[in-house]
Amino acid sequence: xxxxxxxxxxxxxxxxxxxxxxxxxxxxxxxxxxxxxxxxxxxxxxxxxxxxxxxxxxxxxxxxxxxxxxxxxxxxxxxxxxxxxxxxxxxxxxxxxxxxxxxxxxxxxxxxxxxxxxxxxxxxxxxxxxxxxxxxxxxxxxxxxxxxxxxxxxxxxxxxxxxxxxxxxxxxxxxxxxxxxxxxxxxxxxxxxxxxxxxxxxxxxxxxxxxxxxxxxxxxxxxxxxxxxxxxxxxxxxxxxxxxxxxxxxxxxxxxxxxxxxxxxxxxxxxxxxxxxxxxxxxxxxxxxxxxxxxxxxxxxxxxxxxxxxxxxxxx
Numbered sequence: 109x110x111x112x113x114x115x116x117x118x119x120x121x122x123x124x125x126x127x128x129x130x131x132x133x134x135x136x137x138x139x140x141x142x143x144x145x146x147x148x149x150x151x152x153x154x155x156x157x158x159x160x161x162x163x164x165x166x167x168x169x170x171x172x173x174x175x176x177x178x179x180x181x182x183x184x185x186x187x188x189x190x191x192x193x194x195x196x197x198x199x200x201x202x203x204x205x206x207x208x209x210x211x212x213x214x215x216x217x218x219x220x221x222x223x224x225x226x227x228x229x230x231x232x233x234x235x236x237x238x239x240x241x242x243x244x245x246x247x248x249x250x251x252x253x254x255x256x257x258x259x260x261x262x263x264x265x266x267x268x269x270x271x272x273x274x275x276x277x278x279x280x281x282x283x284x285x286x287x288x289x290x291x292x293x294x295x296x297x298x299x300x301x302x303x304x305x306x307x308x309x310x311x312x313x314x315x316x317x318x319x320x321x322x323x324x325x326x327x328x329x330x331x332x333x334x335x336x337x338x339x340x341x342x343x344x345x346x347x348x349x350x351x352x353x354x355x356x357x358x359x360x361x362x363x364x365x366x367x368x369x370x371x372x373x374x375x376x377x378x379x380x381x382x383x384x385x386x387x388x389x390x391x392x393x394x395x396x397x398x399x400x401x402x403x404x405x406x407x408x409x410x411x412x413x414x415x416x417x418x419x420x421x422x423x424x
Contacts, residue, residue: 109302118144123153135397154339156331165231167222168337169344174297175222175229175270183267186380187296190264191304193311195288200319201243201280204290207314208239208278210324211307217298217333221273231334234273245282252283260291268295298333363422368415 111131119125122144130143159165167175174187212218213236221232244259246252263279275298281289294304310326317325344352394403405423412421 152343154331154336157335157338164225165233165334166337166341167229167231168340171297172229178270183269185265185267188264189294189296189304191292192260193290198286199288203318204315205239205241206318207311208241210314211310212239214329218276219274222270233334241278241280243280243282247282247284256281256289263291263293270297363420364418366412366416366421
């Protein structure tokens, strides 16, 4: 994640698109400078765009993948991103609801639905509106934790309707006079794990400001995700798109599907009926120049190679 942030800053500063591999291959500024000089342009500048009411907004390529899977498999919780917050102390529910309303006003992606026009998906951005925050009172229960867990699991497994929206939900649980929990569920088409951290930080900042009678201190966003989608679509077309497609067609040519020895046949449609096994790994410092993620990915790939007896292993 830190390397990704550095590459984003280099893209903004020099207008070039570097691969993550270049960052790990060149640990010095001098080495990266060579990549910057030889890199191609990263497209036109990303700027805010004035959308007209009712104007169809294109999806980014990442959004279109998730929209396609939603249309293919139907409503599913597979791409839900659930999270939760424990709140200690007296809570002003109206202030919290106001903070969430400000967040959805601030981030247009959170009030976006995904419709279909002439066989193509488009973003439909709704105007800002009060954010619904249903309250479930568990303060009368002798032991509330089992019910909190049940509600959290049920909320995390509730699918989204992408065609109607919204793509963010929240439920407030009252556990006592000075104890609450908030369950958030965000669809991956509108954010990722990093977005969940941003959501948590902004909820805290806005709640503090509004509870003290102050306006939001968060700066207005220079661009929205819809602006990024339009920028990406305008850039990645024609030769720029074909060059990238040709690279990946070549890189993935001849890579066979992983044939793992399994005790059950692979279903035509994924059922996601599996199990989880937790383990604790002893603290290990990876070799210099690698991260723990890289070491674990290398170990997983070696294991899959051994089980499937295949030299080419594609891990997504």
